[in-house]
Amino acid sequence: MTPDLFSSLEMRDxxxxxxVMVSPMCQYSCEDRDGVPTDWHRVHLGSRAVGGxxxxxxxxxxxxxxxxxxxxxxxxxxxxxxxxxxPITEFIAEKGSIPAIQLAHAxxxxxxxxxxxxxxxxxxxxxGWETVGPSGNAWPYDAEAPPHRGMDHDDIEDVIESFRTxxxxxxNAGFEIAEVHAAHGYLIHEFLSPVTNDRTDEYxxxxxxxxxxxxxxxxxxxxxxxxxxxxxVRISATDWIDDGESWTLEQSVRLAGDLAELGVDLxxxxxxxxxxxxxxxxxxxxYQVPHAERIGEGTPEDLRVGAVGKITTxxxxxxxxxxxxxxxAIVGRExxxxxYFTLHAARELDALDRVDVPPQYDRAF
Numbered sequence: 001m002t003p004d005l006f007s008s009l010e011m012r013d014x015x016x017x018x019x020v021m022v023s024p025m026c027q028y029s030c031e032d033r034d035g036v037p038t039d040w041h042r043v044h045l046g047s048r049a050v051g052g053x054x055x056x057x058x059x060x061x062x063x064x065x066x067x068x069x070x071x072x073x074x075x076x077x078x079x080x081x082x083x084x085x086x087p088i089t090e091f092i093a094e095k096g097s098i099p100a101i102q103l104a105h106a107x108x109x110x111x112x113x114x115x116x117x118x119x120x121x122x123x124x125x126x127x128g129w130e131t132v133g134p135s136g137n138a139w140p141y142d143a144e145a146p147p148h149r150g151m152d153h154d155d156i157e158d159v160i161e162s163f164r165t166x167x168x169x170x171x172n173a174g175f176e177i178a179e180v181h182a183a184h185g186y187l188i189h190e191f192l193s194p195v196t197n198d199r200t201d202e203y204x205x206x207x208x209x210x211x212x213x214x215x216x217x218x219x220x221x222x223x224x225x226x227x228x229x230x231x232x233v234r235i236s237a238t239d240w241i242d243d244g245e246s247w248t249l250e251q252s253v254r255l256a257g258d259l260a261e262l263g264v265d266l267x268x269x270x271x272x273x274x275x276x277x278x279x280x281x282x283x284x285x286x287y288q289v290p291h292a293e294r295i296g297e298g299t300p301e302d303l304r305v306g307a308v309g310k311i312t313t314x315x316x317x318x319x320x321x322x323x324x325x326x327x328x329a330i331v332g333r334e335x336x337x338x339x340y341f342t343l344h345a346a347r348e349l350d351a352l353d354r355v356d357v358p359p360q361y362d363r364a365f
Contacts, residue, residue, distance in 0.1 A: 005318040006346060006354040009054070009327060011265045011304065013228035014176060016098055016328075018355065019321045020342045021055035022048045023308050023332035024102040024179070024234075028072040028114040033127060035062060035075025036084045045088055048335055049097035052342030052355050055328070056097045058085075060104035060181055063166035064159070066129050067105035067187070070114050071122060076101065076166045082173045089174030096356050100177035101170045102234065103163055103221065107187025108133035108196070111146040121146050132159075133190045134197045134204065134213075140276060156203065156213065159187070164220040171225065178225050179232035180218055184273030188214050189236055192255075193247040193274045211255055215262060222263040232306075233259055234268035237291035240278050247274065249291055253298035256305075266304040267295055268330060285310045292326040306330045314345030 003009075009016040022045075029040045041058075049056045062068040062075045075081050089099040111128035113120045121141050122128030130147040131138065132155060138148035151159070167178050182188035190196040191213040197204045203212055218233060225231055235255065239246035256267045269292035272279040280287065288309035296305040306328035311317050317329035335341055346355045347365055357365050 002322055002324075003327075004322045005314070005329065005349065006351045007321075009304070011230040014098060014230055016054040017096060018052070018054040018342060019328050020053045020317065020345070021100075021306060021328050021330045022053045022057050022335050023330045024057045024059050024181075025332055025336065026059045026069060026073060028070050030072045030074055033071040034080075035065065035068065035073065035077065036080055037074050037088060038084075041074065042088045042091065046091045046095070047339040049092040049095040050358055050361075051335075051338075051340035052346065053097055053331075053335070054342070055100050055177065056092050057100040057177075057179065058102055058175075060102050060106070060186070061166075061170075063103055063105055063162040066110060066132065067107075067159075067162070068110060069106045069186075070112050071127050072114055076103065076169050076173070077162065079169070082169045085170075085173035085175070093174065093176070095358075098176050099174060100179060100232070101173075101175040102179045102181050103166050103170065104181035105159060105162070105187040107131065107185075107190045108137070108139045108148055109185055133187065134199055135190075137196065137198075150199075160213075160216055160220050163217045164224055167221045167224045177230050177232060178221055179234055179268060180214070180221055181234050182214050183234045183236040183268075183270045185236070185275065185278070186273075188217060189247075189274060192235075192251075193239055194245050195239055195241060195247070195274045207251060207254065211258065214255075215258065218259060218262050218264060230265040231263060232266045232268050233264050234270055236271045236273055237269050237288070237295065238271050239274045240272050240280055241275070249294060252291070253295050256295050256299045256303060260300050260303040264303070266306055266328070267292075267299075268306045268308065269295055269326075270308050283310060285312065285316060286320070289320055289325050296324075296326065304328065308332060314348040317345065318349055
């Protein structure tokens, strides 16, 4: 039978009950600037599990303190974080969803204030920190950027080890899927793109050298993540910069095949973010779906793809899956507007018999 939005998805020994995933969305809500998730995160993520999503993905969760986008971002670099995440993952799993974590490092886009505070650079004297990246070029803020430096080999080894220990802690915290964040102009994407990587060593220059850092991170995460559990990678399929010196969709297709050989199970396909304004001028519904479709066509059949970007309706999400354009409909902002998107989609698509409606809400359906 042709898969649709309410068919299950098998990856290794994990069965996702439907094809809806909550996209990782930063909440900027750690109260003490220590990266420890709070009741906000438990309610935010837990309500999307109650709402029926097959996978509930955490926000970009930093593997080390300097990897946070803002001082208020979540982390997974200590046992205190593990203890705080455990009740959240337990609740998500109890409600029938798969708890997933996005392991992240913000690179040169770190040490910023929250969006509603302007996303301005936060200097060390105000609680910020020195940022790092593949090269010495800081994020081009209008205001003075925080201190920034290019990473040496010791830095690279340290960050790879932070991804290893972050994955180990994520597993102990109860997450079932680990996603490596390699998109949106953050650290790993900065290594991938010629826009931000001007290194002349084995981590810069050619395609294989620019992708080396990601491949080493994926290898170390896959080494500690159990064979029976999936690993995802989120990528920016294109930099949206048409100058012949940027990251392109065809490079993404090639990269996805390489990642499949390293044990990656799904490519979470987004785009942009490498520089200010590196997004399309006009982005309509499904604007990134063709990227996911192209990656799916150009890679091994057992490598799954997920599509994200302005997916807002049940019919739209269902068509993406039913037409074979992607294996997962990854829904972001619509989940902010409607935590129960999946349950409402089931009603609209006459598929309520294929979801577990919480008894507390049964009267509404």
